[in-house]
Amino acid sequence: MADLLESIDSRGVATLTLNRPDRRNALDGPLVDALRKSLVRLDARTDVRVVVIAASGEVFCAGADIEWMKRLAGDTQERNELDSLALAEMLRALDLLSKPTIALVQGAVYGGGVGLLACCDVALASEDARFCLSEVRLGVVPGIIGPFVVRSIGLRQARRFALTAELIFADKALEIGLVHEVCRETNLQSACESVIETMLRAAPGAQAEAKLLMARFYASPIDDTLMKEAANRLALRRASDEGREGLSAFLEGRPPVWLDPRTI
Numbered sequence: 101m102a103d104l105l106e107s108i109d110s111r112g113v114a115t116l117t118l119n120r121p122d123r124r125n126a127l128d129g130p131l132v133d134a135l136r137k138s139l140v141r142l143d144a145r146t147d148v149r150v151v152v153i154a155a156s157g158e159v160f161c162a163g164a165d166i167e168w169m170k171r172l173a174g175d176t177q178e179r180n181e182l183d184s185l186a187l188a189e190m191l192r193a194l195d196l197l198s199k200p201t202i203a204l205v206q207g208a209v210y211g212g213g214v215g216l217l218a219c220c221d222v223a224l225a226s227e228d229a230r231f232c233l234s235e236v237r238l239g240v241v242p243g244i245i246g247p248f249v250v251r252s253i254g255l256r257q258a259r260r261f262a263l264t265a266e267l268i269f270a271d272k273a274l275e276i277g278l279v280h281e282v283c284r285e286t287n288l289q290s291a292c293e294s295v296i297e298t299m300l301r302a303a304p305g306a307q308a309e310a311k312l313l314m315a316r317f318y319a320s321p322i323d324d325t326l327m328k329e330a331a332n333r334l335a336l337r338r339a340s341d342e343g344r345e346g347l348s349a350f351l352e353g354r355p356p357v358w359l360d361p362r363t364i
Contacts, residue, residue, distance in 0.1 A: 104134040105156070112149035113296055114142050114199075121157030126165035127212045129183060136190040143197050150299050151197060152292065153216060154204040163211025163234060187212065188244045195219040195248060198308035200299045204292050206285055210234045214278070215245025218252040221311070222295055223278065226285035231268040231278060233261045251318065253277050303342040303358050309333065 105117040116138055118125040142148050155161060172180050194201065194216065203217035205225040210232045217223040233249065235242045242249065242262055250258045257276045261268060270282045283291050299307070313333065320326045337343045342358070349356040 102134075103131045104138060106138055108148060111296075111300060112147050113152065113300075114148050114150070115152040115154055116142075118153075118155040118161060121155075121159070123165055124159040124162035124208065125155045125157065125213075126162045126168075127187070128165040128168035129186065132187050132190050136186070136193050139190070139193040139197060143193070143199065146304075148199055149304060150200050150202065150296055152202045152204055152296075153194070153220060155206070157207075159207040160203075160205045160209045160229070161213025161216060162208055163213055169238075169240075184244055191215055191219050191244065191248060198311065199304075200307055200311075202292055202295055204288060205229050205279065206288065208232075211242065212245055215242075215248055217279070218245065218248040222280050224281050224283070224288060224291050224295070225270050225273060225279040226288050227270050227282055228285060229270045229273070229279075229282070231273050232265060233258075234265050236263065237265045301359060303346055303356065305340065305342045306337060306346075309337060 101119065103118070103120050105119045106114065107117075108114045116135065118131070120126060120131065139151070142151055172183055201220040201222070203220040203223040205217055205223060206229055207226075208230055209217065209225075211234050214231055214233060233242050233245075246258070246262070249262075253261075253276045268276070268278065270279070273279045274282050281291060313330070316329070317326070338347075345358075346356050
């Protein structure tokens with residue numbers, strides 16, 4: 101049985117499903133590698149519009165597989181670092197993916213699982229979802245996922261939950277910005293479909309550019325340099341094929357060419 105399932109529907113919506121329910125979908129070397137390879141492959145496909153990260157069973161992801169971590173602890177420093185960097189590369193591939201991404205979360209989300217959803221553009225959670233930066237209870241730290249989590253919920257919240265390793269229930273996760281929406285588990289898929297439909301209405305090139313811009317804006321002071329860059333990027337998009345088509349379609353009262361008739 102594959103640890104990672106991949107499917108792509110007729111709309112170009114790809115779903116990557118963590119498929120280790122017997123191990124609570126915990127991350128280990130092979131699963132991390134499979135995720136990275138799938139993300140790189142999907143990023144290169146022009147027919148893929150949206151990527152959903154989901155999980156089989158009752159748990160989204162219990163973090164790093166304990167047996168895997170025990171083996172790493174007994175390995176060389178070099179090997180230990182290489183495995184950590186492999187996780188970092190996978191999370192960066194998800195974070196920098198040029199397609200819109202959605203995390204579909206149920207049950208427990210610990211450690212590396214929190215990192216996965218923090219790298220996604222939209223995170224949807226069921227009411228029973230619970231989250232935890234549990235690393236310090238195991239004598240380790242949220243080193244690789246830390247940058248993504250801090251950016252997601254802010255330094256103040258990250259410091260609290262990284263130090264206490266307390267459970268974050270769904271309503272609190274919504275309050276601090278770790279997830280965007282909470283609903284009954286039976287409604288989770290329909291909530292995801294609603295987000296997908298809105299994403300499919302947008303121009304794919306503009307979405308990729310918007311993701312880059314949001315990251316750039318977050319990391320930079322609002323100074324003359326940033327404003328000049330923003331003006332340049334906007335001007336280039338207006339003159340692009342997508343920009344011209346989008347404006348023309350709006351003025352002519354018709355769908356743009358990238359809009360699938362099924363999403364109208």
